[in-house]
Amino acid sequence: MTNGRITFPVGFYLVVMFTFIYLPVIILVLFSFQQGLLPIPPFEGPSLEWYTKAFSNSRLMDALLNSIIIAVSSSFCATFLGFFAAYGIFKHTPVGVRAVRFVLMAPMTVSYLIIGLGLLIVFNFSGIGKSLVSVGIAHSVINLPICYAIIYSQLGGQLRNIDNAAHDLGASDLQTMVYVILPTMVPPMLAAFLISATLSWDEFIIAFLLSSFDVTLPVMIFEMLRAGLTPEVNAAGTVVFAISVGMAFLAAFAILIRPGRSS
Amino acid sequence: MSTPVVELQNVAKEYGPVVAVEDVSLSVQKGEFVVLLGPSGSGKTTLLSMLGGFTLPTRGQILIDGADVTGVAPAQRPTVTVFQDYALFPHMTVKDNVAFGLAMRRVPKPQRTELANAALTQVGLADFGDRRIHEISGGQRQRVALARAIVIEPAVLLLDEPLGALDVKIRRQMQNELHTLQRELNATFIHVTHDQEEAMSLADTIVLLNHGRIEDSGPPERIYREPASVFAATFMGDTNIIRGTIAKSGRGNVTVDTALGTLKCHGQGEPGEAVSLSVRPEAIRCGAANGPDRVKLGSGRLSDFVFQGTFRRCLAATGPDASVQLQLRLPLDTQAGSDAPTPIWTRSTDIVVLRESSE
Numbered sequence: 001m002t003n004g005r006i007t008f009p010v011g012f013y014l015v016v017m018f019t020f021i022y023l024p025v026i027i028l029v030l031f032s033f034q035q036g037l038l039p040i041p042p043f044e045g046p047s048l049e050w051y052t053k054a055f056s057n058s059r060l061m062d063a064l065l066n067s068i069i070i071a072v073s074s075s076f077c078a079t080f081l082g083f084f085a086a087y088g089i090f091k092h093t094p095v096g097v098r099a100v101r102f103v104l105m106a107p108m109t110v111s112y113l114i115i116g117l118g119l120l121i122v123f124n125f126s127g128i129g130k131s132l133v134s135v136g137i138a139h140s141v142i143n144l145p146i147c148y149a150i151i152y153s154q155l156g157g158q159l160r161n162i163d164n165a166a167h168d169l170g171a172s173d174l175q176t177m178v179y180v181i182l183p184t185m186v187p188p189m190l191a192a193f194l195i196s197a198t199l200s201w202d203e204f205i206i207a208f209l210l211s212s213f214d215v216t217l218p219v220m221i222f223e224m225l226r227a228g229l230t231p232e233v234n235a236a237g238t239v240v241f242a243i244s245v246g247m248a249f250l251a252a253f254a255i256l257i258r259p260g261r262s263s
Numbered sequence: 264m265s266t267p268v269v270e271l272q273n274v275a276k277e278y279g280p281v282v283a284v285e286d287v288s289l290s291v292q293k294g295e296f297v298v299l300l301g302p303s304g305s306g307k308t309t310l311l312s313m314l315g316g317f318t319l320p321t322r323g324q325i326l327i328d329g330a331d332v333t334g335v336a337p338a339q340r341p342t343v344t345v346f347q348d349y350a351l352f353p354h355m356t357v358k359d360n361v362a363f364g365l366a367m368r369r370v371p372k373p374q375r376t377e378l379a380n381a382a383l384t385q386v387g388l389a390d391f392g393d394r395r396i397h398e399i400s401g402g403q404r405q406r407v408a409l410a411r412a413i414v415i416e417p418a419v420l421l422l423d424e425p426l427g428a429l430d431v432k433i434r435r436q437m438q439n440e441l442h443t444l445q446r447e448l449n450a451t452f453i454h455v456t457h458d459q460e461e462a463m464s465l466a467d468t469i470v471l472l473n474h475g476r477i478e479d480s481g482p483p484e485r486i487y488r489e490p491a492s493v494f495a496a497t498f499m500g501d502t503n504i505i506r507g508t509i510a511k512s513g514r515g516n517v518t519v520d521t522a523l524g525t526l527k528c529h530g531q532g533e534p535g536e537a538v539s540l541s542v543r544p545e546a547i548r549c550g551a552a553n554g555p556d557r558v559k560l561g562s563g564r565l566s567d568f569v570f571q572g573t574f575r576r577c578l579a580a581t582g583p584d585a586s587v588q589l590q591l592r593l594p595l596d597t598q599a600g601s602d603a604p605t606p607i608w609t610r611s612t613d614i615v616v617l618r619e620s621s622e
Contacts (some may be wrong), residue, residue, distance in 0.1 A: 161350035164317055168337040168344050169364035169415065179363075183354040 025241060032234035039231045050231040060236060063220035066132055067201060068215060074139035075147075075196035079189050081140065082147025087181060090155040091163065106144040115142060116206040123210065126202050130212040134165075138206045143196035150195065154188040194251035198244050266329055266449050268293045269314065269419055272388045274323030276309050276474075283309040284320075285475040291419075291453065291468075296445050298462040299455045301472035302498070305453045308423060310472070313452060315344040315421050328418055341418035342608075345425045349408040357383070357407050358392035364415040382414035383407075385444065402433045409441075413448060422454040426461065438464050459499050463487065471495055493617050496541040503547070503589045505540040509533065517616060522582045523561050530616025541615040544576070545592040552608035560589065562606040570595075579607055 006014070035047035054060055085104055086189035089097060107115060116138065123134050160182065166176040182189075204218040211219055217240055224233050267290035276284040283305040291297050299307040312318040313325060316337035325333045332340050343364070351360050362379040370378070381391055386406035391399060399407070403426060412420055422441075426434045442465055445452045456462055462469050463483040470480040471494075479491040482598075490496035493504060507521035509532045517530050519538060532538055542560075551558045563581030574592040581587050589607070 021334070099443060128283070146367035158350070161346045161348055162352060164337065165344070165346060166352070166363070168315065168317075168342075168409070170338045170367035171363075175367060180352055186354075 004028050011156035028234050029238045029241070032231055032238045034231040034234070037230065039229060039234050041065045045198040045259070050235040054232050054235040056238070057232070060217075060220055060224075063215050063217045064239070066214055067217040069137045070132060070139060070207075071197040071200040074136045074200050075143060075193050077136075077140040077197045078143035078147045079151075079193045082149075082192060083151050083182075083185065083189060085144075086152035086155060087177065090152065090160075104148050107142055111244045112142065112205045116209040119206070120209050121261040130210050131215075132214050133213060134210040135207050135216060138210055139196075139200040139203060142203070142206065143199055146199070147196055150192040151185065151188050154185065159184065191251050194247050194254060198251065201240070201247070202244055246248075265293065267291055268295075268328060269453070270324075270326040271310075271314075271325070272324040274310070274313060274320045274325060276306070276313060276318060277321045282475050284313070286323075287447075287472075287475070289470060289477065289480070291451060293451055294449045296368055296442070296452045296454065296465055296467045297470060298466035298468070299453065299470050299472060299499075300333045300457070300459060300462040300466075301478075302457060304474075305472040306475035307457075307472050309475075311344070311421050311453065311455045312315070314419070316340050317344075318498055330414070342421055343412040343415060343417040344421040345412050347424045349404045351407055353396050353402055353412070354390065355396070357388065357394050357396065357399065360396070360407055361392075364411065368415065368501060376509055378414055379410075382410040385413065385447075386410045402429055402437065403439060405429065407442070413444070413450070417450070419451045419453060422452060424455050424457070424509055426456070434461070441465060449470045451574070456473075463499075471498065473498075489536055489615055490541065490617070493539050493541070496615065496617060501544050501590055503542045503544065505542065505587070507538055507540060509536045509538055522587050524559070526558050526560075526611075526614065528558065528611050528614035529615055531612075532616060532618055537619050539617045539619070541617055542609050542613060544590040545574070546589045546609050546613035547579075547589060547607055548609065549591075549593065549597070549605045549607055551606055556611045557608045558611050558614065559607060560607045561587075562604040563587075564602060564604055565591070565593075579605070581607060 017210045030043060032050060033046045033048070034043060034050065088094075089100065094100065118136050119134070119141070120130070123129055128134055159181070163176060163181060165174075166180040171179065202218065203216075204222065207216040208222065210221050215223070217236070221233055221236050221240070224230075224236070269289075269291040271289040273289055274284060274287045275282070287306075287310060299310060301307045309318060313320050316332070316339075318336060320333060323333075324331055327341055337344075352363065355363070358376070358379050361382055362375045365375040365378055380392060383392055386409050388403060388406050388410065391403065391407075396404065396407070408425070425441075426437050429437060438461060441452070441454075454465060466483050466513075468480060469486050471478045471486060473494050473588050479486050479495040486495060488497050490499055497504070498500045505521050505523060507519040507526070509517050510520045510525060511518045512532050512534055515529055515531070517528060517532050517538075519526050519528065519540060521540065526540065528540065530538075547560065549565075561581040562585070563579040563585055565577050565579050566579045567576075569576045571592075573595075575595060575597055577591050577593060577597075578587045579591055581589060591607070
């Protein structure tokens with residue numbers, strides 16, 4: 001490895017590892033192009049018929065739209081709530097800041113099932129009940145810690161002086177935040193938004209527990225699987241996968257743009 | 264003298280048990296260039312931060328233009344700080360950075376642009392208004408930070424080691440420009456640095472800080488020539504410290520018993536008092552000491568010659584058994600080599616008597 005060449009054992013290990021990780025996805029994608037009724041070998045020629053079917057399935061398309069609405073709105077909320085939390089803690093260092101941070105990060109350590117159950121009880125008890133709104137609120141809850149962590153990590157010492165400079169030049173707290181801090185924090189906030197949206201897009205357990213008639217795409221796919229295995233499910237799964245990968249790439253790109261990068 | 268523009272009255276700052284600034288009183292006149300000088304941890308940056316309003320003093324009062332601003336927020340103070348890392352707004356153009364303070368003061372846009380351009384011209388960046396911050400060099404960023412501060416015409420401009428990140432050549436140039444700018448604006452500048460050469464080239468008044476207290480303050484030349492303490496003497500450049508005890512005193516003169524013999528010098532003190540004598544390396548000469556005000560410092564072998572461009576630095580081992588090492592700065596034509604002891608001397612006026620109580 002010293003001169004950058006990959007020796008046989010290392011190469012072999014790499015191939016096995018990547019096969020293990022990606023084979024299921026490759027199979028899923030491959031059999032979404034199946035010409036036939038079952039997504040199982042042998043592969044019978046490429047065809048787009050199941051995509052046509054999936055895109056004309058109105059329940060599936062409704063679920064797709066629901067998923068997009070929930071991913072965008074819940075990530076928007078999580079990103080801004082995360083920003084306010086991070087900026088507040090960065091700026092004021094309140095008494096008991098460790099406790100506040102712990103409470104902010106705690107949802108990350110609890111399993112989605114437990115959070116989902118907890119929220120289900122709370123929503124039923126408070127009369128909000130099960131709906132897409134409930135799912136959106138739940139996704140904001142689970143993504144807030146991630147958004148907070150990403151944004152807080154980018155609030156460094158340089159930004160403290162920038163914040164001080166804005167105040168020094170006569171800006172109020174609100175003006176400093178709107179004109180100086182928020183524009184500087186666009187790249188990490190964009191990254192937080194995209195990661196949050198990716199997680200919301202893929203999330204199943206909470207969406208399953210908290211939705212009723214209108215469901216999100218993962219829940220819809222689960223329901224289709226219960227009805228029986230068809231390449232249509234593969235086609236829907238491929239769409240979910242492609243959008244996830246796309247958002248992950250965008251997020252990585254956003255993280256690379258740092259505020260004041262060349263300084 | 265008119266009323267001072269800035270007045271600190273017994274200002275102190277403690278962080279728990281750590282004392283950053285201990286009882287500092289200071290007044291600054293309008294149009295004065297004051298340099299807060301000191302080693303790291305001397306409290307100079309904390310002091311500046313309290314002037315700017317970013318740090319609340321534990322005790323004491325800060326008055327600007329006669330008004331008590333001790334608890335006033337930075338935005339409401341007639342001060343502007345130029346930060347060490349410039350703290351420019353990375354998403355704005357150079358011109359928008361400079362105009363920011365004006366925009367916050369609701370200055371109408373056409374006037375804002377005009378004033379921002381004027382400030383940029385003043386710092387030599389007339390054509391850089393539309394550049395982005397990451398497109399300009401460190402020295403240029405420094406100028407933008409200056410322009411952004413002076414455009415709102417603060418009563419006091421606070422500079423926190425603004426030249427620290429620049430290389431030597433640009434730093435010298437910026438020192439000159441700062442000096443010129445301060446004269447042109449006739450503004451009050453308070454500048455923090457740990458570099459005594461920078462302090463001497465900029466300041467009307469140097470305030471020398473050590474362990475959160477003012478060690479000495481006054482014009483650079485006075486502090487260099489007649490430092491108030493051993494710390495002031497050693498921090499303001501190379502010096503030789505000779506310890507001794509006063510033998511006789513009277514009429515502004517004292518005779519001091521030292522390892523180099525009994526030395527006569529100008530100064531005050533009581534007989535029997537322990538003192539330190541400071542002699543700058545450039546004040547020590549070689550050769551026979553003929554003349555009434557010349558004080559013999561014994562004779563010694565010269566060694567460790569180092570070429571320094573404008574002089575040769577060397578060490579002279581003098582005193583009994585060559586036990587006292589003195590640092591000298593000799594003219595470039597002095598040649599190293601002779602093993603024979605050379606007599607060395609200085610003028611009595613070049614010896615500064617530092618009383619231990621003033622340390």
